[in-house]
Amino acid sequence: RGLGAKDSEPKNILSGFSTSKVLSDSAREKNIFVHGKLADQEAVIILEKTPIREDTLAELLSGSTLKLELKNDIYSTYRLQAPSHLNEIKTTVVCPATEKHVKKYQRQESSLVEETGEDYQSITLPYIQKQSFSVQWVFNILEKKAEADRIVYEDPDPKVGFVLLPDFKWDQKQVDDLYLIAIVHPREIKSLRDLTSEHLPLLQNIFVKGKEAILQRYNLPASKLRVYLHYQPSYYHLHVHFTKLGYEAPGCGVERAHLLADVIQNIQSDSQYYKTRTLYFPLRADDGLLSKFKEAGRL
Amino acid sequence: RGLGAKDSEPKNILSGFSTSKVLSDSAREKNIFVHGKLADQEAVIILEKTPIREDTLAELLSGSTLKLELKNDIYSTYRLQAPSHLNEIKTTVVCPATEKHVKKYQRQESSLVEETGEDYQSITLPYIQKQSFSVQWVFNILEKKAEADRIVYEDPDPKVGFVLLPDFKWDQKQVDDLYLIAIVHPREIKSLRDLTSEHLPLLQNIFVKGKEAILQRYNLPASKLRVYLHYQPSYYHLHVHFTKLGYEAPGCGVERAHLLADVIQNIQSDSQYYKTRTLYFPLRADDGLLSKFKEAGRL
Incomplete structure (x- = not known):
């Protein structure tokens, strides 16, 4: 095979990675977030062990080597x-x-922030606008410039349409930890705070068609799904999370998640619900927005 | 080495395991619990992937084979x-x-139930009343007949008073997983569904004095607390959960938990909010209430 064999060998680019710091890790979730350098560039690598799959269990048990650790009565x-x-x-x-990526993955204590409608206008909105976080990767998806082959469902309508695709965190090998994201086609909706009754057709469309698409593709009925928005979101282009009920997805806690069904009901009875309501959410110690709330004497 | 070599080879006893059923698994924790037979005997085997260790990271990165899945912008x-x-x-x-081992590890699937205000009256309330779940243990606490030494704080007022004590799940060894329960003195409030504006003084009293007591006793400020109610609750005598923010307490997910701050706001703007609103919650497959919803054609 000569040179051909060399070319076809997968090159392990991570063998040149030099670790600067472990940003965080979880013994429960079996993951680790590491900051370091890759060919002279700053890099973050995230390792996470994969779930144990029922369909490979027999092969796993018969094809492995076992080393006895301890034996006590019926337990070994x-x-x-x-x-x-x-x-x-x-x-x-x-x-x-x-620097932002490094900060994002750095483990931090969080504090619960209380944001009134006025706080949003005077503290949060100016902060978001000044930061001008790039959502180019979102536009790449919406324009099929990236990840087009990962799209599970699309409604191309510019007003009520969206793209549904698997979240990066999900390896798609099993539905137990199903995690999909619906990214809306309209580009002017930053978050929950912008939603009013004019967005009800969009929200209901995502709710109905997202659940249908998941039933079609993954054979998982709506009663097994948790469908919600984050506030604060991690990027300011409206998106909806679909995760499997029973899977404790990161960010599905009551302090950050808002059930889409509740959001729809609340807007139906008061179009200004999310404009006027005090919202609570955790912010990490290193979050610039937390400093703004502190400066304003709101914490 | 002859026979000796054979003896020293680790024998994989699990290669003879035949699976009857996967009892439960967790994609998040990367474990699986399997019931089956091992050499004609009933057996349960539990597999769990090990945490990623910092001290073997360099060897792990350099000694592995990498297969590219996808690349988008700076992410791969x-x-x-x-x-x-x-x-x-x-x-x-x-x-x-x-049989007990098998049952212990058997997971129950949950389904999300949609309960309108009418469903509550026609399905849930009659079920709760018929079951007449005993809350004698709650009365014992309120009357100091049990657990009196565990009380962290009490407001004895019969209308707006409550008893605050550690939840059984918390071993009180560290505040990282702090978990306390406030049990109200009034005895006629079954759950969130019963709350109206007449209960605002009670709810606000719990919110303010519960947080104060936790600051006093555990030196943990309100900004580190998640304060919420469950719906459905596990017992029908109103109680409020106080857990540490960042500790993923069981039942703190958006599908079951309701922030006390949100409950207060919602009742303030609409006294009948929780009487009229459709509420969503998970029920386990073996829950009698789930059967009632199925019989009523609501699932």
């Missing part, structure tokens, strides 16, 4: 060494990574 | 195939396992 524990193709680690690389 | 994802000794799976075997 082992270390199981599996064939590597049955035991992959999901790896995400952000490169070149900015 | 890979499947990483690691040397098996760096990526073990913790394996626990219970053998022979009894």
